[in-house]
């Protein structure tokens with residue numbers, strides 16, 4: 001039996017990252033689970049992935065706003081499993097405010113976590129992937145990597161930035177059997193998004209369905225949320241042999257948002 005691949009998924013204790021961790025484990029990868037909190041829940045999530053899919057998992061704490069911790073995450077992953085074959089840069093945060101009022105510390109945190117962290121993890125992973133004879137880098141961008149919305153200056157700037165990083169890395173590594181691509185999800189129903197629905201219902205005096213359709217999914221033509229499983233399936237595909245010639249581009253999973 002060929003040895004299992006090692007996949008690092010940043011920010012993988014909830015939402016899209018957790019679904020990607022499960023999907024790659026179901027595909028036979030050993031998984032490095034990451035967050036910055038190091039709680040009993042983080043360990044329980046990590047153990048559950050191993051139990052459920054019969055692979056090895058390890059939880060590694062790393063704050064993705066800190067360059068040294070981003071790079072240490074990759075080094076520790078290699079120590080744990082002997083190689084790094086797949087890197088999914090998923091950790092991300094959001095803040096919504098007009099640009100002239102945007103708090104400087106929020107701007108800095110969003111650029112650090114949503115963009116610079118990927119630069120650091122990629123830089124640390126490249127020698128290990130070369131050593132392994134190839135690899136896959138998947139950056140979780142957003143529809144906001146392709147188009148903008150008001151009041152999300154830092155998020156849109158970071159996500160557009162990660163699209164540029166994706167293309168550049170793809171070109172630099174094209175001869176090394178390492179691909180680098182992005183996934184651009186539209187509105188995904190993660191616990192984070194679910195928690196906003198009751199407030200929106202109150203603020204807009206609307207029922208749940210109307211809030212979802214007319215407020216949250218205003219730009220998403222299908223008027224349905226993307227699921228975390230749908231994003232995870234795109235990630236598994238980009239990590240497959242079938243995707244070896246897909247490089248420096250993105251898969252949009254946005255219900256048609258960016259077709260407009």
Ligand code: NAD
Nearest residue numbers: 011013014015016035036063064090091092142187188190
């Ligand atoms: P989420 O809040 O459920 O997950 C974010 C993850 O990032 C969490 O596991 C959190 O622990 C981790 N994280 C945050 N700050 C961190 C830090 N400093 N260090 C390490 N980990 C950190 O949100 P999500 O919706 O699953 O988002 C995951 C990714 O998908 C993000 O990059 C987000 O921008 C992107 N995305 C989400 C949506 C959506 O609608 N939910 C749409 C497009 C793109």
